[in-house]
Amino acid sequence: MSRTPTSRRTWLLPLLVCGVYVLLQLAAGPSWTLFPDSYRYARAAEQYLGASRSEAHHTALEAFCTSRSTAAAESKALDPLPEPAAADAASCLKRWADAPDITTDDARYQSVFSSRPGYPLLAAPFVGLFGVLTGMRVLGLLMALAGSLVVAGILRSAGLSPPAAAVGQTVFLICPLGWWSTQALGEGLVTVCVLGAVWGGLLMTRGRPLSGSLLFTGALAACTVTRYSTALVLAALIAAAALLTWCFRRSRGVLLLGATAAACAAAIALVMKLLALPSSEVTLQDTFTRHFRSPEVPDPWARLVDLDLHFWRHWLSEQTAMPFFLVLTALALWMLLRYGGVLGPLACAVALVGAVQVAAHPLVQEADRLGVLMWVPVTLGIALLTPSLPGFRSLPFDRTVQVPDPTMEPHHADTTASR
Template structure:
């Protein structure tokens, strides 16, 4: 486990810069504000980091451009143009007094309210950017949260008592599949993955029946933390765990077995978390689902609000998933990985139900933002948890049979294994 984590961390030195996205500006400026920087200082540090990332990408692209690779380095020009462009947007807003909240006003106040409702990731960044500065701090935070996600995969599989080689194999899958690359981006996905895995680990502990209280505390604590990181994920995961728990209990009852106190407790915890999320979001005046739909359909409020947003949203949903499925069938790695993950998960029906529910939040997140320009791994990344944990479970029988075969001719060894 430690070797896999260390190797992954060292490999990330190849990309210390170049991962920033437009949303990164909001999270980094939020973190700098929490650490005590004023709006102008936070804006300067954030713009330097973001534009440095843009310049790094431009430099790398030109280095391998078959026509322009011999031309002068574009990084200084790209950095200067980026700074000028960002300050052109920020400076008038600062002068106009748009200094409320924690984020630097890179866009309209209406759009920035969405990020004001996500303090979890900025809080996570604060100690890193305080100690290491913005560039190395953001990188170090990405390494820590991604390594943590892999370690949680290892712990889930060990809790399920899978053969020893398969636990680090699942951890490595987490690092090499899109989970690892996406978690390293300076956005919320790394924490969403880690906290969702923590909740899945809690479900595994409950099902093992040895540490039910610890497992339930882990599920509840993860859902509470998810509210701070991105409250929609807390809502989705709570509902999905509640539904999975109810389905597992019903299945057991139909087979003449007890529903299981732990399974019911997880279901109740998930339902309570979903209800609490809705209530708290309303009390804190967080942006509503309607506001999120308007954000999507108006290109972050750059255009007038739509008169019939939900009707258009449903039309877009149908078209999006048709195109998404077409692209998946064109390059079916994701579909094949999901199928293998479901197959493996169903070998442990109770745990598999909770795993499929947790992974299903990736599809709900994507459905909440059906933008084909980012159809890839970022929004739907939580669905990759299904192959990450399901494939080792699928291989469990094969590994156990190979371990048992050499011992068949040696009664003493067979007895000791039992």
């Protein structure tokens, strides 16, 4: 059967959103830059391409220094009274040319990155084709677009219309999830993996157990290779969310999701133990010794609790002074839980993953990046508001009836079909 014009337009809408976003990113100019962790990922990518450690270091360092010099020059141009001397690429290269790493070559610190090969492996072909700077920027843009398309897929599978799914896709791109996905860091790949697990979990509860299970386990496997701690926490929290959902709505799909997530969590924990991957003890010592420049502390967990108490008090005061995030999150969670099904519990589980990551590293300068998954409920929940907006239903896009969610009550399925 041939596709109708309205069906074809359904696929054009998310691509149109992607096209507009690409144009905006091109207009952004040289605002993109490398982070210190980006240098290490670039160095690993170069080594995967066959370069020696020394060659990879110099190639990654040159890209890092160039991007930092460009950023410094942009900042200096905006300063009415600039300092007479500004950091340039030459001085940066001279400072680190003979150093083994721009932070520290301590084996414990390096093991944190060597145990997470997912992102540099993905970056390697882009670095090989375009060079470090352009290659990693292209990859970041593709990660943001991929994440937005997965969001659109989640919302379509949940029963929303194409325009409503496009709203969720747009929210993803304009909120911190989109921004951090474009950076030369592992956040973009981790976000795509996490959203892929959400999509797979949703499909499992909506009568598609095989494809849902494959997507869920595949996304968690990719996340494990990229950042195993995030994958472990995500699998455990999704298992808990599924169990809680099953207590209120008995469903084979929800039970399958909970069992699969629990099995994945156990498998990830086993892999971590068998491969002796760096544990939370190592990352805590890294935090409290400033990347192992100082002697290890005897009580890292007690210090973490104390630091968390101060951090969350500071975070809450900042959020209440400008409650943009809190208001959006409350509204989104209300819409998600009111909508029914497993989408709300899954979104809550992902948000808690972001909160756990911040609690494990309660540093003000890293909180936005580590807690970026806390924006997932906003991305998914705001889209649920759109069908009630005036004139929204008159948009010229496909309104095909969705397959009802087996876990939803009849009135929910009827509401979905009316959309």
